[in-house]
Amino acid sequence: xxxxxxxxxxxxxxxxxxxxxxxxxxxxxxxxxxxxxxxxxxxxxxxxxxxxxxxxxxxxxxxxxxxxxxxxxxxxxxxxxxxxxxxxxxxxxxxxxxxxxxxxxxxxxxxxxxxxxxxxxxxxxxxxxxxxxxxxxxxxxxxxxxxxx
Numbered sequence: 001x002x003x004x005x006x007x008x009x010x011x012x013x014x015x016x017x018x019x020x021x022x023x024x025x026x027x028x029x030x031x032x033x034x035x036x037x038x039x040x041x042x043x044x045x046x047x048x049x050x051x052x053x054x055x056x057x058x059x060x061x062x063x064x065x066x067x068x069x070x071x072x073x074x075x076x077x078x079x080x081x082x083x084x085x086x087x088x089x090x091x092x093x094x095x096x097x098x099x100x101x102x103x104x105x106x107x108x109x110x111x112x113x114x115x116x117x118x119x120x121x122x123x124x125x126x127x128x129x130x131x132x133x134x135x136x137x138x139x140x141x142x143x144x145x146x147x148x149x
Contacts, residue, residue: 033121033126034092034103034105034119034121034126035089035092035105036126037056037119037126037127037128038089038105038117038119038128040052040056041053041056041057041117041128041141042086044056045079045080045084045086045141046084046086048080050073050076050077050080053071053076053079053080054070054071054073054076056127056128057070057071057075057076057079057127057128057129057130058070058071058120058127058128058129058130059071059072059075059129059130059131059132060118060120060129060130060131060132061131061132061133066097066098066099066100068120068122068127068129071130075130075140078140079130079140079141082139082140084139085109085110086110087107087108087109087110088107088108089105089106089107089108089117090106090107090108090114091105091106092104092105092106093106099122100120100121100122101120101121102118102119102120102121102129103118103119103120103121103126104116104117104118104143104145105117105118105119106145107142107145109139109142114145115139115142115143115144115145116142116143116144116145117141117142117143118130118143128141131143
């Protein structure tokens with residue numbers, strides 16, 4: 001009887017260890033890169049680092065547009081001229097497109113308003129996508145987001 005209990009216990013531990021490892025790898029490969037990109041963006045905004053922003057930002061005419069272009073120095077200056085307060089990322093949604101994947105990071109501003117920060121993945125690189133004509137005048141990096149659960 002003792003041997004059966006030990007085998008069952010070892011099997012259960014192996015099952016949980018395998019599951020935990022699989023979840024960790026999944027998190028590391030799927031959820032982590034967009035969050036790291038958003039963190040790098042927020043640090044660059046706080047520090048006023050124009051070169052980091054130039055490498056992180058891409059401009060889009062619409063939220064799901066596959067045509068992304070690098071930000072101009074004037075657009076980067078416009079972002080840095082506005083006051084920046086770090087918000088909090090609440091959730092992450094992913095939408096696959098034919099040429100790239102878009103990650104919608106549900107973002108709460110310090111005043112409680114809910115928006116989206118869009119991160120695009122193309123060929124293994126992640127970029128913050130900002131709108132050409134910002135819907136939120138005080139924060140040009142945010143997109144409108146309809147909160148639904």
